């Protein structure tokens with residue numbers, strides 16, 4: 001397993017080993033004792049699975065307000081995505097900056113999105129499935145979205161409009177939202 005830092009403090013790219021043989025491969029996708037130190041002792045309580053029919057589907061940018069804020073460990077098991085984390089921790093030197101990693105069924109990479117970050121992804125292929133672990137339960141009353149095109153992210157969509165949900169289409173711009181996270185509270 002490889003654990004790599006990103007320019008955003010706490011956000012990590014994890015690449016589990018794959019054991020290939022004539023049948024295919026075997027991979028341990030999450031082993032708590034191997035990653036818990038790197039992930040700051042986070043405890044996951046919910047696993048999510050989403051399927052997107054079409055390439056060019058964009059989900060995000062999402063977060064839950066405290067006390068239901070979530071860290072996420074994201075991977076793609078079919079197709080591929082451009083997966084994005086945005087630092088939304090007031091007081092962080094990388095506040096407002098984003099990092100993207102291509103996650104695919106083929107590369108098996110995972111992106112760890114810490115508490116205090118926004119998360120979103122764009123599907124790069126039809127029939128894409130994404131699985132992710134969350135460190136807090138879904139709390140609809142605290143679920144928030146920020147406009148995908150308001151955080152200077154260079155989405156690889158070449159001027160096309162992505163397919164998004166009604167909720168995401170009505171999202172406020174990054175600059176207009178009061179940040180509920182502080183660096184200290186997320187440490």
Ligand SMILES: Cc1cn([C@H]2C[C@H](O)[C@@H](COP(=O)(O)OP(=O)(O)O[C@H]3O[C@@H](C)C(=O)[C@@H](O)[C@H]3O)O2)c(=O)[nH]c1=O
Nearest residue numbers: 048050059060061062063072119120121137138165167
């Ligand atoms: C996120 C979530 C949604 N739902 C329901 C609410 C709604 O009826 C339906 C679809 O929800 P959404 O439109 O919010 O799904 P989606 O746009 O896929 O939301 C997800 O996007 C990615 C980027 C994330 O980071 C996730 O945390 C989550 O916010 O599923 C749950 O029951 N539990 C959950 O944990």
